[in-house]
Amino acid sequence: MTKIAFIGGGNMARALIGGLLNSGTSSEQLLVAEPQAEAAASLRRDFGVVVDSNNNEIVAQADCLVLAVKPQVLKQVAQQMATSVQAKKPLVVSIVAGIPMDSLDQWLGGGVSVVRTMPNMPALVGLGITALFANQRASEQQRQLAEQILSAAGSTLWVENEVLLDAVTAVSGSGPAYFFRVMEAMVESGKALGLSAEQATELTLATAAGAAELARQSDHSVATLRQQVTSPGGTTAAALEVMNDQGIGQIFNDALQAACDRAAELAAEA
Ligand SMILES: NC(=O)c1ccc[n+]([C@@H]2O[C@H](COP(=O)([O-])OP(=O)(O)OC[C@H]3O[C@@H](n4cnc5c(N)ncnc54)[C@H](OP(=O)(O)O)[C@@H]3O)[C@@H](O)[C@H]2O)c1
Incomplete structure (x- = not known):
């Protein structure tokens, strides 16, 4: 059973979690790291998922991490998780706008399978479109998993190089x-x-x-x-x-x- 952990349980994470549960993923497969007690309680109540305020506790249990924090905090969050990520080597899917995958990989200690994505706001009503780009380390199976997660909030498309994500940002x-x-x-x-x-x-x-x-x-x-x-x-x-x-x-x-x-x-x- 593939375990998917969301780091940050805000609007986008909620949209993806809701979509995944609707499309047949079991709540036992989903975990969330969310520091705010009120947000954590509502995630447990609304979705029946495990929520913990300790990111490293969550990383230790996950096969795939979905990074869903604001761009300004990503560096700090990633560096604090680096040891657990290196121990577990999960697939890392980032929905964080504007952070290059090399920076993210470096903050996480290097050698990580990363899929960087650019979703958009209609994901909140299941009508988003997300562009994805994977680094060399991501296997075909990991790419499929990333696509499956983002499909929960709408349609998806792959781009051939990371620079195109800037164009995607400009369009969708x-x-x-x-x-x-x-x-x-x-x-x-x-x-x-x-x-x-x-x-x-x-x-x-x-x-x-x-x-x-x-x-x-x-x-x-x-x-x-x-x-x-x-x-x-x-x-x-x-x-x-x-x-x-x-x-x-x-x-x-x-x-x-x-x-x-x-x-x-x-x-x-x-
Ligand atoms: N919304 C969109 O339309 C959209 C579109 C494309 C991409 N994105 C990307 O999606 C990401 C998430 O956006 P969002 O709208 O879902 O933001 P959001 O609602 O602010 O969600 C971020 C969540 O992360 C939590 N968080 C903060 N620090 C954390 C930490 N150290 N560890 C774990 N969780 C932490 C926040 O908790 P607190 O509230 O306590 O800070 C909040 O619940 C952003 O990077 C954004 O660039 C969003």
Whole structure:
């Protein structure tokens, strides 16, 4: 029985634990290291999993660690666990944003099988997407285990090199905020056109969810779908003309480049 231990029992860990239990993993396979008593009690109550405030006690029992603490504390947490990790040599799956796998491996004492991942916020409702990258030490079986864990919170895809995780961060990691920003603007514009806040919000959210689902189910590219919904001389064409004149493509190019550059800077600082 493979034992999976979460180091840090916050929002993302809860999303993955809930997903794993729903997809058939037994609560006896899951352990959590969580320092905060209230959070620990709620993890025990909600999921029936073993929770301990001592990270090393948890590491000693685990075949796989899922590092789910904030980036600022990861170095300290990893260094404090290094001796137990070296004794047990578990697979280490990191969901921590921006920390390169070489730094993590070094903090853990070296020679560790690491899968670095970049999930996103919709994982909290089971609709996340996570990109994964494994180091040379990770076996095929360990890669499959990492993928299985992250699949509990949505879909997954592998990237061929670690640098691409910065691009992933720019697209899907930070991406939910771009859609929130667009939806925020649409709600405000709907209100300016006379709709109530509730009406504008309901229309915007249903349109966003519907457009995403349609694009997922369709064999056409999003560019083709956009053309199909844009009759010449119609209302959609009028709106898109304004967006194009104001450089929407360039805005997204610049925005995603800025996110990607920032991800690389943060990784260099780690
Ligand atoms: N949320 C997202 O959308 C998202 C997306 C992509 C990646 N991520 C990554 O996922 C990671 C977790 O994010 P989150 O939103 O789940 O954060 P979170 O809710 O703050 O969870 C982190 C948990 O770790 C605990 N912790 C702190 N110090 C610890 C220690 N020394 N040992 C063990 N546990 C400790 C925290 O306890 P206290 O509350 O007591 O500090 C907290 O319960 C982050 O690194 C983030 O970069 C998150």
